Amino acid sequence: MNRYARKKEQYVPKLEKIELSQKNIKLRWVAAIAFFAVGAASLAFALNSYLTPETGWEQIAINGDYGETCADEFLLMYHLGSGEESPSTEKKAVTNIYTDSCEEAYKIFHSETEYNGVGNLAAINAGPNQEVTVDPALYAVLEKLDNHGIRTHYLGPAYEIYNGIFGCTEDYQTADYDPLQNPGLKTTFSEIAGYAMAEETIDLEFLGDHRVCLTVSDDYLRYANTLETNRFLDLSWMKNAFIADYLADALIDGGYSHGVITSYDGYTRNLETQEESFYYQLYDVKPLAQMEYRGPMSLVELRGYPVNAMDRMRYYTLETGAVRVPYLDVTDGLPKAAAGSLVAYSEDVGCGDLLCQILPTYVGDSFDEERLADLAKSGIYGVYPQNGTICHTADAVTITDESIETKHIQ
Template identity: 30%
Template sequence: MKRYNVEPKPVKNIEISDKHIPLRIAILIIAIVVGVGAIGYGVFSALTMPKGWRNIVVSTSDTNCGAEFTFSYDLGGDGNDPTAQYRVLTSVYSDACVSAYKLFNEAETFENVVNVKYINEHPNTRIKVDEKLYNALYTMAYGGRLLYLAPYYGYYSQMFFSNYDVEAGYFDPTTNAELKDLYERIFPFVSSATHVILQFYDGTNEIMLHVSDEYAAFAEQNDIDAFIGFGWTKNAFVADYLAETIISSGYTYGYIACKDGFFRGLGDRDYNLRLYTMKDKVVYIACSAQLKGKCASVQMRAFPLTSPDYNYYVFDSGRVVTPYIAADGTSKASCDCLVAYSENVGCGKLAVNIADSYIADAVDETALNALKNDRIYSVYQSAEIVSKNDPLLSLTDVIATGTLTVTVRDF
C-alpha cells in the first residue's frame, strides 16, 4: 500500500470561448497600465523626499566610514527642491566617506592612495600627500607629541575590542608589568624629536617621516609597525574632511556628528549641545546649550555613552579606561566631560588644543582661558559642577533631582 497517492488525476479539457476577445484585450491593457502606474507611483514616492530634516546615509558598496557618523540635513530648508538635494547629497557624502576611509586609514594601503599606513611604511622618504591629509598631519604635529604616540594607540585599541577583563588586562599597563616595562622603553622614543619627527615642506604638500636608526631597530624588535597615528583624534579630522567637502559643494543646512564626540555644524542652523556626567555608573545629561551656525565642537568624556563602545573599556569593577593617552602611555581624564567649541576652527584643531587640559590629573583652566584669544570656548563637568568660560553661553535643562543636582560657575 502506498503511503501517499501520487497517481495523477485525470485532466479535464476545458473549452475557452472566443467571444468578447476585443473586450478582454482592452481589460488586459487597462490592467497593465494601472499596474505600471502603481509601480511608477511607488518608485516616485520612494525617490521623492519631503521637506525637512533627514539623515543622509551612504549609498555605495565600497568600504567607507559612514557607519561612524551621522549626517543630518534640512532638505529644502533653503527653498530648493528637497528631492534633488537628497540625491546630490547622497552622492557627495558617499564619495567623501569612501575617500576619507582610505586617506586616514592606518591599517591598510590602497592603490593610488598615500595614507597614514603608507607613510608609516616609508620612513625617511620624501612623500607627496593629499592636501587635506597634509593639513591634518600638520595640525597634529604642531600640537605636541600626540601624533607620535601610535605604539600606545595600537595596544589600547586591542584592549577596547576585548570581550573579557582577563583579555583586556593583558593590554593594561597598570596591571601587566611586562607591558608597563615596554611602555617605559617606548617613552624615550615617542617623546623625542631626535628619534621621530614629521617634516613638512611648505607649499608642496610633501612630508618626510624622520625615524632614527635606533628607534627603527627597537620597533622591529618589538613588532611596532606605526610611528605616527591620529589615535582618538582621527574622527575629528575625518569629520572636518566630510564637512568641508559638503560645504564646498554648496550645502550648509545640516550637520555631521560622530559618537566619538565630534560635531560640525555646516551653517545656517542652530544645534543642541549636551554635557554629560556619571554617578553610580549611570550616565546623566547634566545640562544643554545651543550652538549657532557654522561651528565645531569636541566632547571628551571619561565614560562611554553606549555599550559596546570600542573607544573605551569598562572593567567589571567599574573602572573605565579612556582613549585619551598621555605621553607615558597612561590613560587619563581630568573630569567627567569637557566640551570645546568654536566658529573659527574645525574639530581637529579643537581636539589638539584641549588635549593637554583633559589628558591630565586636573583641568587646566588657565590653558583653556588662553584659547579664548582664538575664540575657542570651553565648558566642563566635574563633581556636580559645570564650569564655563563663555559669558554668552546660556545653559538649559540643568539637572536638579534627588539623585543629582548640578550647579553652574564661570571661570
C-alpha cells in the same frame, strides 16, 4: 431502474451572441488608453509621493555597499529643501558627495593598510627616512598637529598594543594590553613615549608640495623592530576629528551647508547657517542636561567613561569600576582623563583645531581649568560638570534644565 436509461441533462441557458458595433472603434481605443494612462499616472504619483524626499531633516546614508568606508562611524543629518534645488535633487547630490568622501577619508587616514594611488599614513609608516607624497588633506592635518606642538600621534606602537584592550570581554584578558596592570608593559609604553617626545628620535619634515619625510633614528628603528612594528604614526582616537572636518569640507565645497555631521566618538560639525536652535547632550556619567546652541558650530567631547553601546569599542570597564579610556598621555604613555567630561565648541575653527587646543587641558594628570578659560579669548569655549554644577567658559550658556546650577569660569 433501467441502467440504460438516458441521464437527465443539466439545463444550460442558451447564450445570446451580441454583435459589437463597429462604429466608434477609434473612440473606444482612445478611451481605453486614456483610462490606462490615468491609472498609470495615479500609480506613479503614489510611488513618487512615497519615494520623493520631503522638505526637512533627514538622515543621509551612503550609496549601497561601497566597500571600505568610515560611514559606519558617522551620522549625517541634512535639512533637505533648504537650498534652491528640489529635495530629491539635493538628496542625491549630498548622498554622492558623502559616499565618496567617506571612502576617501577611510583610506587617507589609515595607518596600517596602503592603497593604490593614495598617499596615506600607512605609506609614511612603510617608508621611514624616505620622501613620501601624501594626500593634501593628510598633509594639512599633520602640519596642523606640528604647528600646535601635538606629538600624541607619534605613540603609534603604544596604541597598536593598547587598543587591544577594547576587544577584551573578561578582565583577565586585559593585562596583555593595560600598562596600568602590567609593569613590563608600563615600562615599554614609557620607552615609546620617550622616543615620541624627542624630535631627534622621530619627527616629520614638511618638504612642500605635499611631500613629507618621517625621520626615525637608528636606535628607534631597532627598538621598533623588537616590538615587530613599523606603525610609528597613528591618529588613533583623534582620527575622527579630522575626518569630520574632511566630510564637512567636501559638502561645503559642493555647495551644501545645511547638515550636521556627528561621529560616534564625540566629534560634531554643524554646518547649518539658518536661524535654528540645536541641543547637545551633556553627561555626568548619566545624561545631565542639554546645551542649546546655534550653528554653524564645531563641537568636541572628551569623556572618562562610556555612555552608549558603541563606546564599548573605545572604553573598557573593569570589575573594580575603573575605566580604561582611549587617550594616552604622550609624556609617559599611560591612559588618562583629567576630568569626567569636557565639551569644547567654537564657531571659528573645525574639530581638528579644536581638539589640538583642548588636548593638553584634558589628557594628563590634572585638568587645566586656567588654560581652558584662556582659550575663550580665541573663541574656543568649554562646558563641563563639576560637583553637580555645569561650569562654562563662555559669558553665558543656555541649559535646558533650569534647576541645574551653572558657573562661569574666567
